[in-house]
Amino acid sequence: MPISPPVPERAQQLLAQLERFGSREHGQLAIGRRLLREHPDLPLTGFAIAGSFCPEPGRPLHSLILHVGEHDTDGITAWARALGTEPVIDGARYRLDTALDGIGIWASATIPETDYDLDQAVFVPTADDVSFTLRGLLVTELGEDGDLLFIGHPPAREVLAVTSAYYRHICGQRLRAYGDHVLTDSITRGWARFVAYPTREDWRIRSASQDTPGALPVTWMYAQEGDTQDIGNPVHCPACGRHSRGLDYDHESGQRVHLCPLPDCRHQWPVDDSLEPSPTPEAIEHHQDQRTAVATR
Template identity: 65%
Template sequence: MPISPPSAERTQHLSEQLERFTTRDDGQVALGRRLIADHPGLPLCGFAISHSIEPEPGTPEHSLILQVGEHDTDAITAWANALGAQPVVDGARHTLTATLDGIGIWATATVAEDDYDMDQAVFTPTSDDVTCSYRGLLVTEIGEDGDLLLVGHPPVRDVLAVTSAYYRDTCGQRLRPFDGYDLTDSINRRWGRFVAYPTRTEWQVRFVPSDTPGAIPVTWMHAHDGHTQDLASVVERCPNCRRPSRGLAYDPLEGHRVRVCPSPACRHRWPLADSPTPSVKEHA
């Protein structure tokens, strides 16, 4: 809800914050001063500025970001009304986008989870909601460790094939188990609900009992439990055992990448075709 009237200390704080931007863009600072003066009763915690190197056609190059409370969607509505704009509501996220004096004005807030109808936000994913599809399976990378989430409970061989294809095609790597470890041990079959919170493009998956309304089978591949190996774009045969190889490794003594034979009984290493041969001086 709008606050009225603002304290003198708050106004002073906002003005001082704006002054710190004056060496970068006086236009945005001037607009900030104008907003404080014209709308003193509207919720505002602070400012930020942004600059687009290659703005989209019709999009301002410079923008002033209004910082409101993380969950203060009423503030977004209040500022939109004051600036003659309409707030954009996408799921739980409310966004203000406006232009004044050739400068963009942007702000966002998200409805808190406790205040949002999560049951209504449950959805069944399609190919548009995930990273890719392999073997008819919906696959998306999840988290920051390279794990994969597959929709369904496919056979183990399909999970391993999909994981291998994803790492090869997307990451240019081969995923191998650590010594004495089996990648099949990294497969975790569960049931989950896909929730469009805060938006459909930034969905969450929540693991639930199988009889929960909206629950669907999902498979979590804990790929970070494996060992990744970079792959070359061209296949070469190992000079020692003649086995085809794309595997790469780094030779700390030579100081560059080398080929590695995939055979556990061989593991021969040899230089890449385009790798420089160290000179005598380099080893001196």
Template identity: 75%
Template sequence: MFTSTPAPERTLHLLTQLERYGSRENGQFAVGRRLLQEHPDLPLHGFAISSSMCPEPGRPRHSLILRVGEHDTDGITAWARALGTEPVIDGARYRLDTFLDGIGIWGSATIPEDAYDMDQAVFVPSGDDVSFTHRGLLVTEFGEDGDLLFSGHPPVREVLAATSVYYRDTCGQRLRPFDGHDLADSITYGWCRFVAYPTRTDWRIRSASQATPGALPVTWMYAQDGHTQDLGSLERCPDCQRPSRGLDYHPTTGQLVHVCPSPVCRHQWPVTDFLSSAAAEPASRRWRGWRGW
């Protein structure tokens, strides 16, 4: 049974919504009107549109996205069959992906977590499921704060080494202790289950006890407890001659400066080759302003 059915009087409202996007000239308006006329009893909350400047071979340039409800998998199935196809089922997610009059038709819905067999979705991760591997460790980024999740309970030194590799090679940064905080204190051992929900590609973890079926040992590195330092070209400290790649910003002038890694020295000196240092700056910092537009 469908969760919603648009009343006939909503047809004009939905078409007006589509026309507001300027989609009449791309064919999306005509396809949307045809869908409403030919399938007035199928669930539909609204439309969205999508266009690609360089579509993949065999894919349409313009598409129409059907909004049927976050968990209305029956609705996605009904629309797929009405358009002569079947939904693509990937774990708990149902997807509609077809064409009509040269316009792509998309839609998706997910079985609610409380209605899905989460025990059956438990899996053992491999290298294909994580961000990278390091000396046999499976490592993946988690959240938006730079935290890392490791498989197993490796020694602290291995966790710190893999964390250093990740920040250096992926982020172009060095993770340093913050305000006297020891990075080793940011490491936490635990147990959890890896759950392929809603899909194996978009998996989740659930905390569990060691005795829980399917539970695996994991290690957290809460990297937000550290201080990230940008990396530049190799320089020697003018005071103590210790080699350094560390960069920072002067707290008063905001000028990019080199920083001596020696805890005794900690001398700072100006960056003279600004262009090369800017090129070495991590993408996360260089593009931060662009994202805010």
């Protein structure tokens, strides 16, 4: 349902809000005052301002954002028509995108998921819908923890190869098993539907059974369960001299520390250049002797 238009007292509060933004010099305050005066019956709960250092050709440098309610698509439509245009409809999202006296006017609202026909929004992803394509697989990054979503049920070796390449080339890290954990244990297979809600660009994934219409095979790689090692700035272990990029947390202090990868060493030292001693000649010689011994086995 549309939000009720602001009462006169509320309109003054909205103008005061704009003044606090310091928008007078760019014209947003004058436009806000004009909108409230000319369209007092339209829904409005607040203002915001925006600007661009390098706007696209034909786009305003400064904009006024109207807050009409998260789901008030009727309000977006009313504002658009009052300003001589039509809302831009993309899936479940309605947008107001116009300009007035050189100031951009922008607003958006989304049809609630419960009121949207999600079955009609199910789609089959292509390379344009995912983060990247590697080894013929469509892959999407999930969240901010380094997890990956594969479309299909590729062999585990392919999942691990793509994950390793992603961490090396995108994150600058090496992904290894953590403790007794095996990386293949982080692979989970299932079925899901890809839903263009609120838009195709901002799609969502919904777990589903294999026989659900539109369901596709998917594979989750929970890479955050592994151990990452920085490959950008190798250092030497002060105990044995080995090149080390391993990182870990000290179990007592909780501080980030370097970790020597050599099984016979596993020395830890602080992640602080000022605290990292250079390896001694004896340590380097010891490390070289160990490499020679391994090579002759």
